[in-house]
Amino acid sequence: MPDSLDPAQLNAALEAVHHAGVPGLFAEVRAGDEVWQGAAGVADVATGRPVTAGLRHRVGSVTKTFTAAAVLRQVEAGQLGLDTPIGHYLPRLVPGDRGAAITVRMLLDHTSGLAEYLPYAYPSLKTFPDAAGTRPDSLEDHRFTRFDAAELIGLGVTAPAAGAPGSTPGQYSNTNYLLLAELLAHVTGTTAEKCITRDxxxxxxxxxxxFPDGPHVGAPHSRLYEAWFGMIDPPRDFSVFDMSFVGPSASLISTVADLNRFFGLLFAGEIVSRASLAQMRRTVRITSQEGKPIDYGLGLYPMEPAGDGGTFWGHGGTVWGGGTLAVIREDGQRQLSLAVNLQRWNRLDASGRPQPHPIDAALAAFSRVAMDGSDPRRER
Incomplete structure (x- = not known):
């Protein structure tokens, strides 16, 4: 499999995503000791300020890998048991039979059966696979809302269950990771944010x-443009937003270089032990937020590029207006971190399903170039 980097090929593929409709994007690719960084487009459509590869970015659910690693470190320290019921630690948040049946592992791999709280916190937003009739009103209404984590968890716990604890396919749910944040706070005596930062x-x-300490990203960053399936036209900047609605489930701010460093060290056994990493790579079948079946471990999931690039592990993330992907090949020798400043660019068909968009194909082509070094232009 090719392991050298072709900067011209990577630059061309990144530019193609910009020309397909993303205002700005930036990435870092590593192959062994080689490092490529690239950027295309603008960080601000009003001023034309260009994006650069060193910008800070809201990474969304890539945060979950950090949270999972912090939980595994507490397991290693003997403070938590992966297969201990959450009710043993947090009986008030998950009481009764459900608290006795749902384990820490089930929260990590989304097989708890707990529902997603977001549709209840944002009542005008519907989740996939039925986004028909949705309205983006809630985004502006809650730009500066300070949510309480226990109340959000309560919305997910009291909502109709997505399934029985431990059954598959599980259902991806941010409720699980807000509970894990409360669990970290419970066993460490500090906030989850401080625990994850330290450990x-x-x-x-x-x-x-x-983690943000307010609604602003801070430091050099791109604006984040939310289209909400064409219902916000032109897309609106939501880079200023109170992220308490996801907390340590999806609020982390990082750079593409830092994400690659983190995943490189994680897979080298330097963040958690190799035994814990093996636990993180034990997958079960779940249904993603987009309604697609995927295999999911403990804050990690595998991805296969279209070519012969081998299996990659990592996580994707979205926030209002921003998207991130961070992956590493299982041998640790090739990595990609990518950030885009537009989200939900697809229009919806009559059934509420997103329609294909040129951005989708361009992103897939860039990811393939970055992950396995092949040039899709040669196969046309």
Whole structure:
């Protein structure tokens, strides 16, 4: 499999995503000791300020890998049991029979059966696979809303269950990771944010990664443009937004370089032990937020590029207006971190399903170039 980087090929593929409709995007690809960074487009459509590869970015659910690593470190320290019921630790948040049946592992791999709280916190937004009739009103209404984590968890716990605890396919749910954040706070005596910062971010030596202390990203960053399936036209900047609605489930701010460093160290056994990493790579079948079946481990999931690039592991993430992908090949020798400043660019068909868009094909082509080094232009 090709392991050298072709900067011209990577630059061309990144530019193609910009020309397909993303205002700006930036990425870092590593192959062994080689490192390529690239950027295309603008960070601000009003001023034309260009994006650069060093910008900070809201990474969404890539945060879950950091949270999972912090939980595994507490398991290693003997403070938590992966197969201990959550009711043993947090009986008030998950009471009764459900608290006795749902384990820490089930929260990590989304097989708890707990429903997603977001549709209840944002009542005008519907989740996939039925987004028909949805309205983006809630985004502006809650731009500066400060949510309480226990109340959000309560919305997910009291909502109709997505399934029985431990059954598959599981259902991807941010309720699980808000509970894990409360669990970290319970066993460490500090906030989950401080625990993750101490045990994961600082351990990895990440200089540009951290949790927000308000609605602003801070430091150089791109604006984030939300289209909400064409219902916000032109797309609106939501880079200023209170992220308490996801907390340590999806609020982390980082850079593409820091994400690659983190996943590289994680797969080298330097964040959690190799035994814990093996646990993180034990997958079950779940249904993603987009309604697609995927295999999911403990804050990680595998991805197969279209070519012969081998299996990659990592996580994707979305926030209002921003998207991120961070992956590493299982041998640790090739990595990709990518950030885009537009989300939900697809229009919906009559059934509420997103329609294909040129951005989708361009992103897939870039990811393939980055992940396995092949040039899709040669196969036309």
């Amino acid at each position: 994961v971010i600082e351990r990895a030596g990440l200089r540009d990664t951290g």
